[in-house]
Amino acid sequence: MNTQGSAYDVVLVGGGTAGCILAARLSEDPRVRVLLLEAGSAMSGLPEAVALPPAWPSLAATTAGWGDRTVVQRASGGPVPLPRGRGLGGSSAINAMVFARGHRSGYDSWGDHGAKGWAFDDLLPYFQRSETALSGAPGRGTQGPLVVGPATAPNDVLLACLDGAVEAGHRRALDISGGLEEGFAPVDLNIVAGRRQSAADAYLAPALNRSNLCVVTDAVAHRLLFEGERCTGVEYGAGGATHTATGAEVVLTAGTVGSAHLLLRSGVGPAKDLERAQVEVVHALPGVGRNLHDHPRANLVYRAQRQVPAARNNHGEILGLLRSTPEADGPDLQIIFIDIPLPNPVAPVTNGFTIGVSPMRPLSRGTLRITSADPHAAPLIDPAYFTAEQDVRTVFAGVTAARRIAWSSALADWGIEEVSPGLDAVDEPSIGDYARKYFGSYCHPVGTCALGEDEVSVVDSQLRVRGLDGLRVADASVIPAIPSNNTNATVCAIAERAADLLLRRS
Ligand SMILES: Cc1cc2nc3c(=O)[nH]c(=O)nc-3n(C[C@H](O)[C@H](O)[C@H](O)COP(=O)(O)OP(=O)(O)OC[C@H]3O[C@@H](n4cnc5c(N)ncnc54)[C@H](O)[C@@H]3O)c2cc1C
Structure with missing residues (x-):
């Protein structure tokens, strides 16, 4: 489908856990025209054997992974592999399938920088909405798209x-x-009938035939487009050409690495870092790429x-x-x-x-930085483990x-x-x-576009990028302090909540 020149209500950048959930939830309303851009493929090309649950450790080295490594870590004296997913489903398509909320106490500090409405009890309806928990345990969801169980x-x-x-x-x-x-x-697992179930399987696949949802794969977002303080769209590369997609709202769902990387190379971030990378400053926002942490x-x-x-x-x-x-x-x-x-x-x-x-609640904090505006240049990922x-x-x-x-x-x-x-x-x-x-990475990086209402925050309580219009972030990058468990279920709740915010239901 040719998206060039067409206007959408929402342009989603990144078809991972959060992007698939948002694409499905937003397009439930037939009046909302949604474009989902994903850098990787639809992933159908992977051999059958690697789709089976026990084979997951081999997935990151296929075309379904970005192949990232951190910069040299002071702790170990070397770089650390930091897998992340590339393709519909994103990291949920290559992850270890553990599906667990963080312990409620771990969300207590989410309001430390002024964010309102992100405590465990606020997130609870969204956790529930995402899942059908076969355990039937109290407080668990019974009708959500992800079917999870021990x-x-x-x-x-x-x-x-x-x-x-x-x-x-x-x-x-x-x-x-x-x-x-x-x-x-x-622990609950994202395994249904012996096969892994990603956010793309559970949410996106049933929505794909909606006429108000357009999904473009093998489409790498290069930079965000601005008119003054308003983000108006995205420039992206696909099929050897450069395209633009415009939307009333642009929502970054490119993950902890991808969303911060895109903001920085679009000129939104710490002014000194941008100048050093020879990127023109569109909007100085000191928190972008800071607060990177992982388990x-x-x-x-x-x-x-x-x-x-x-x-x-x-x-x-x-x-x-x-x-x-x-x-x-x-x-x-x-x-x-x-x-x-x-x-x-x-x-x-x-x-x-x-x-x-x-x-589970590490105190070490690092950074994600860029060396140039080139979308194909790898960012400098330093979780400072x-x-x-x-x-x-x-x-x-x-x-x-x-x-x-x-x-x-x-x-x-x-x-x-x-x-x-x-x-x-x-x-x-x-x-x-x-x-x-x-040590190795547990593959749960978060925090580069942290939620809050103060100077170091990147998005406000409604996930809007502070100081700009028409631009939100809704993925693992907004997590200000890592949950005390594996991260995917928390990202699902954030995306469910983001859909409500965009549809003005909360
Ligand atoms: C190997 C591995 C094992 C894990 N195991 C578990 C586990 O067992 N349980 C658990 O809870 N969590 C696990 N996680 C973590 C969990 O999967 C992530 O926290 C979660 O999927 C993050 O969701 P997200 O939407 O923020 O990002 P992602 O799911 O990573 O999605 C981001 C998407 O954006 C795309 N993208 C990035 N940049 C661009 C661009 N410029 N243009 C277009 N698209 C772009 C990417 O290709 C990707 O598809 C694991 C992660 C990995 C990698």
Whole structure:
């Protein structure tokens, strides 16, 4: 379809989790003409085998991923791979399929910079609207497009870890995905009838034949177009040509990396950074690209004598949320049981499992910057992992808790041995060194266009870019402080809420 010269009510830039949800919700109203631009493809070209849930780790290296890496991290002395999705469904099409709200306490600080109406209770109707939770747990959605539930038959080794967690004194949660509980339980997954379900599958596919929705794939947004302070549209490249799309509202749903990158190369951001990159300043907004943060994760890898059953789901079917210290004001630590031995720096393991430890409310903050206005030049992504010492201490608490679980009698007949880091690393300095050197990204970057009403905020409580008209951001980038769980469900709630704001229903 030729979109050149045509005007839309809403132009959405980025067809990931948030973009698919917004495209579907906005086009429910036949009077609203919606254009969705997505840099990647429709993803139908991927081999069948990689679409199956256990194969998800290989997806990021296909055409469905951008292949990003961070800049060299002070903690590890090297860059860190930071996968993100490219194609309809975005990161929800390549992610690990865990679907869980953050614990309610983690949203308390969202109003710190003046944002109003973004506490857990405000988000609750939108969490519910996105899901049909098969668990039927109290407070969960029953009619939303995403059909989510715990693994029907979790891997035996993960069930043994769950028993071990209870034996070690942790609470057995009923619904660890609902945002209200601490403790360990099977987590909800985006798997339906043995296949992964992305936001594109659940929301966009049923909306594709609407005449008021136009979806253009392989379309890379180059820059935003402005008339004075009003954003009037987007210039994008597709099919070897440059096009423009105009809209009454432009909504950035290009993700934590993509949305900030597009704002910066369009001249919206910290004036000094833009000048250094030789980008003309359209609107000085110091917060763009600041506040980048992510969950780092360190892994303990175990060799087992007993054969670990083959994976049938996402590998990480059971997890726990806990407090690193009794004084913490909510769970700030996640421990996830993984039914394969992940690569590790000590020795290869063929049969075994992994326990991942991740600080859920890290204090480390980094930046996303640009070097030029070239849309094809990669941005400088610096999550500055472990630059706050507190984050290392939280991992130490997590490793200690994970080992108590591994040494419980529930795992005794698996004949396990900790290969990595190994039992030479027991005190805080040696665990800290291991975490800093060998952590990976949990792939939950957020925060580069943070919500709020003050100087450092990028979007206001209605997700409008501060100081400009006709431009909003509605994706993981607006999250001011990362939720204490995996991020996708929170992005779904943000997008559901954004649809209401755009349709002026709230
Ligand atoms: C490997 C991996 C595993 C993960 N595992 C989990 C998990 O198990 N559970 C969980 O809750 N979360 C997980 N996440 C994180 C979660 O999927 C994301 O937080 C969420 O999908 C982010 O949604 P978004 O809409 O902000 O961005 P995305 O879904 O990343 O969508 C952004 C879209 O914008 C497009 N885009 C970017 N720039 C442009 C441009 N210039 N022009 C046009 N289009 C553009 C991209 O191609 C992409 O499709 C994982 C992420 C990854 C990458």
